[in-house]
Amino acid sequence: MMSITRFPAAPRHGAIAIVHLGLGAFHRAHQAVYLERYRQRRGDDTWGVCSANLRGNVGLVDGLAAAGHRYHVAEYADSQTVALREIGVIEEALFSGRGADGQWGRDLAPLLARMAAPETRIVTLTVTEKGYFLNPASGELLADDPMIAADIAQPTAPRTAPGMLVEALARRRASGLAPFTVLSCDNMPDNGRRTRNAVAQLAARRDAELAAWIEREVAFPCSMVDRIVPAMTADDHARLAELGVKDPNAVVGEAFSQWVVEDHFPLGRPAWEADGVEVVEDVAPFETMKLRMLNGSHSLLAYLGALAGIETVYDGISRGDLRALLRRYMLEEAAPTLAMPADTDLVAYGDSLLARFANDSLRHRLQQIAMDGSQKLPQRWFQGALARLEVGEAVPCTTLGVAAWVRYTAGQDLQGTQYPVDDPLAARFTDLHARHADDAEALVDAFLAMDDVIPPALARQPSFVTAVVDAYRTLTREGLAGALSALVRD
Secondary structure, eight states: OOEEEEEOOOOOOOOEEEEEEOOSHHHHHTHHHHHHHHHHHHOOOSOEEEEEEOSSOTHHHHHHHHTTTOEEEEEEEETTEEEEEEEOOEEEEEEOSBOTTSOBOTTHHHHHHHHHSTTOOEEEEOOOGGGGOBOTTTOOBOTTSHHHHHHHHOTTSOOSHHHHHHHHHHHHHHHTOOOOEEEEOSSOTTHHHHHHHHHHHHHHTTOHHHHHHHHHHOOOOOEEEEOOOOOOOHHHHHHHHHTTOOOTTOEEEESOOEEEEEOOOTTOOOOGGGGTEEEESOOHHHHHHIIIIIIHHHHHHHHHHHHTTOOBHHHHHTSHHHHHHHHHIIIIIIGGGOOOOTTOOHHHHHHHHHHHHTOTTOOOBHHHHHTTHHHHHIIIIIHHHHHHHHTTOOOHHHHHHHHHHHHHTTSBOTTSOBOOOOSTTHHHHHHHHHHHTTOHHHHHHHHHTOTTTSOHHHHTOHHHHHHHHHHHHHHHHHHHHHHHHHHHOO
């Protein structure tokens, strides 16, 4: 029999002090849940949220408004244990993306006004790695990207998250208001510093004094977020309907959740420590651990599994050879690159991740995880691999993963089934495959030569290049089982 725990939302209509950019499933199942728990525990309604959808369609925003900005989160420990939460902390939802009519920024004016309002004390973001418009390898602003170029040309009508932050901060500076704190909740190392980098570089294109003020006065604390939140499917909605929840805005995630935040909020923050938020002086070790062990394993499973026609994380981890590969990668290639507090048990952490991946209630699609590899892999694989190679250690699991990523970007699995490649560099990938389809060595060399994705120091490692080429050939000739056999036969 299923065990169901229900948590109704606290009374709403509170004040808005937080603006969130990126009204996606993760925000609704992570940050909003912590804030809802805080509101219920403290009875403090002064930290309500205005959430803005910067891309996609307007349906979610209008759907939330029609539902009084309430929605449900189903947290599955397994297929038989679920907590149902009603969330009411989002007080306002706005849309600033491209509408069906091709026009940008339906709600841009009220969004910028809300960000510039004196009541706003924190602006948070979940816009994914590509939403910061930074070169993944160098961290430089992608000034030639059409979206950033548009923000440079029309800074008061921004289309990107960095552009919105610059314009709102410019308005606050002009009004003599203290700046809000900017808190990135995206999976990037040093996400606060990277956000500062993007915002300051864009501001410098507009006004050097504004850029200097941002560098000097605006707080950009780092954070680490962790919760598996798959994209919703028809099956998920059907399962919720069986529980009496008919909510088109609902999201489903795992029961596990973690949020680690640097404590630097000049205008204040919720006292959310009692609600599970870990407030620390330095997030970096936790963020690197999660990126390399959890996210790195996810990417490894995604590219290898997708090539074999495996649909979900659960399906992949149910294969003994893939599970063994992930454990070897975590403990032999990722864990040795980490500098963690002395009481951190990385073996236990790795085993806990494998247990989470085996949650039979989640349908986390590998194609979803495989998105935007050019933006994700530098922090998940490449920096750690370089650290291992520089001390004379091999990275066979990572090299197989890189080979699988290169092969995945062809848009066709090992059985010939086609799929779309969702990545900002997809057109470049298509060109490379067209030019080097029959030459594995040339193809791998061309991918490793992309210095805006691959660290040049890594691409200059002869042993790494050779290992990727060999893994690519093995994978394409012998399939997934053949490629895994030598790595997991122990």
